[in-house]
Amino acid sequence: MTAKIMPLAEAVARHVKDGQTVALEGFTHLIPFAAGHEVIRQARKDLTLVRMTPDIIYDQMIGMGCARALVFSWGGNPGVGSIHRFRDAIENGWPKPLAIQEHSHADMAGRYQAGASGLPFSVLRGYVGSDLPKHNPNIRSIECPFTGERLAATPAINPDVTVIHAQKADRKGNVLIHGIVGIQKEAVLAARAAIVTVEEIVDDLAAPMNACLIPHWVLSAVCHVPMGAHPSYAHGYYGRDNAFCKAWDGISKERETFLAWMQKHVMGTKDHAEFLRSAGIAMETARA
Amino acid sequence: MPSAAANLARLTHAPGVVLIYESGTIGAKPDVLPLSIGDGELAEHADTVVSIPEIFRYWLQGGRVDVGFLGAAQVDRFGNINTTVIGDYAHPKVRLPGAGGAPEIASNAKQTWIIIKQTKRSFVPKLDFMTSVGHLEGGDSRARSGARGAGPTAVITDLGVLTPDPVTRELTLTAIHPGITVEQAKAATGWELKVAPTLAATAPPTAAELATLRELHARTARAHGTPGATE
Incomplete structure (x- = not known):
C-alpha cells in the first residue's frame, strides 16, 4: 500500500476546498457519484463545478448548495428529461444563484486537452452562427496565422481538482479504465490534483499495451469505492440503474422531497456503503 | 428518435x-x-x-461524418435550431439542456437531418436562442459563414418532410405523411409555410x-x- 491509497472521506478532506474549481468527469459511464456525495457530506461550498454533462450528481451538488458557478456543455438526465435542481438554480436562484459558463461538447473537450497539454487555449472549428459566444466572454475567435481562417478559441481548463471513477487500480495506484473512456484522462492531466475512486484494487492490472492507463504518479489519491459510479454504470461490473435515473425525476422535482432524500440517504450516512444500504440499492457482485 | x-x-x-x-x-x-x-x-x-x-x-x-442527426426544441424557417433556453438567456422561462455536440455537428457533418415534432411552439418565426447553425439567414449566408457541409437537407416531422429551397434555403414542405393535410402542416408552423407545387406522399413503412x-x-x-x- 502506498500513501496514495486512502479512504474517500480523507481524500476529499485533504484535496477539495471551498471556493475551488472542481471537475467530476465521466461521460454517462463511470460517473463519480460516491465522490460527489462525499463533497456534499463535507459541505463544501462556493465551488466552480466543471463538467461536460451535468446530470444527477451535479443536480444533487447544486441543490445542496455546493456550487456558485457551473461550466458545462449539456445539462440533463439522459433519456429522462430535465434536471430540476439545476433548472431551479438557474431559473429561480435556489438554493443560491448559479453563474453559468456554457460551451459545446467539442469545445469542452478541447479546453481540457489544452489544460492537459500546458497550452493556454484551445482552437476549434465551431460555434458558427451560434449565440453562445454572445453570452460567454470566454468564447472568442482567432485568425489562423497560416490560412487566415477564423476559428473559435477558448481558454484551457485547469481544475484545482478533478475527480473520476474507474474500474480498477493496482496497489501502487495505477488506474485502468475501459469502455467509454470519455474525457477522464484529459480532465485528470489538466488538474492540479486528482482523486480516483475504483471498483477494485488488484495485484496486477493486466493492462493491454494500448490501454487507457493513468499512472499513479499523476494522481493525488486513489480510493476503493465499490459501486462508486451508481446509478451510472461501470463496464464489466454493473449496468446503469435506469429505474433510479427515472425515479430521480420525481424525487428532485420539489425542493422538499429533494432535501428529505438527500438528508436521509447522503447526509445521514457516513460513507458510500451505508448510502447504498440506506437507499436500498443492491450491491451487484455479478460481472456483466 | x-x-x-x-x-x-x-x-x-x-x-x-x-x-x-x-x-x-x-x-x-x-x-x-x-x-x-x-x-x-x-x-x-x-x-x-x-x-x-x-x-x-x-x-x-x-x-x-456524412449525416448528423439533430433534435431541437425550436427550429426556424432556415433550419437553425435552439436547444438552449425558452425566453431570455439570463432569465429563462425554460432552461433546456444546452448545446451538447450539436453546434459542431451542425457545422461539420456533410449534411444534417433534423427530427422534430411540428407545432407552432417548435416551428417558430424567430428562435429564442440560436444554438446551432442551419442555413443561417438563407441564400448563400451559410456558405459564407465558414460552416462546412450542406447543412440541414431534411427536417422530418410527424406531419411530413421539409427540405430547403435550392436558392433561398427556406424550408419547404415537400412531402406529407398519409392522412395529413397541408392545412394541418400550415397550422402547425409559426411562419407562412412554403409548400412545393408537387407534394410527395411519404411512403408508408413496409x-x-x-x-x-x-x-x-x-x-x-x-x-x-x-x-x-x-x-
Missing part, C-alpha cells in the same frame, strides 16, 4: 451503415436502443471506442420495416423498461 431511425436503417436496408455516437463509439451495433448516448450497449458491439476529444476532433471536425422496428422496441422495453431515447 434519431437512434431508433438509424438502427432501423442498419437492421433493414443499410447493414453497412456506420453509427457514431458522440460518446466515442464508432460502428455501434446495439441490440437494444440505448437510454443515453453513452450506454455500455453501444461500446460493447462497436468497432472501436475512442475518447471524447478524438471523436470530436479526428472524426467530426476531420470531416468524416411490413418488414414495421416488424423490425417493433421487435427493436420490444427488445429495448425488456432490457430497460422503456422504448429507448437519446440525449
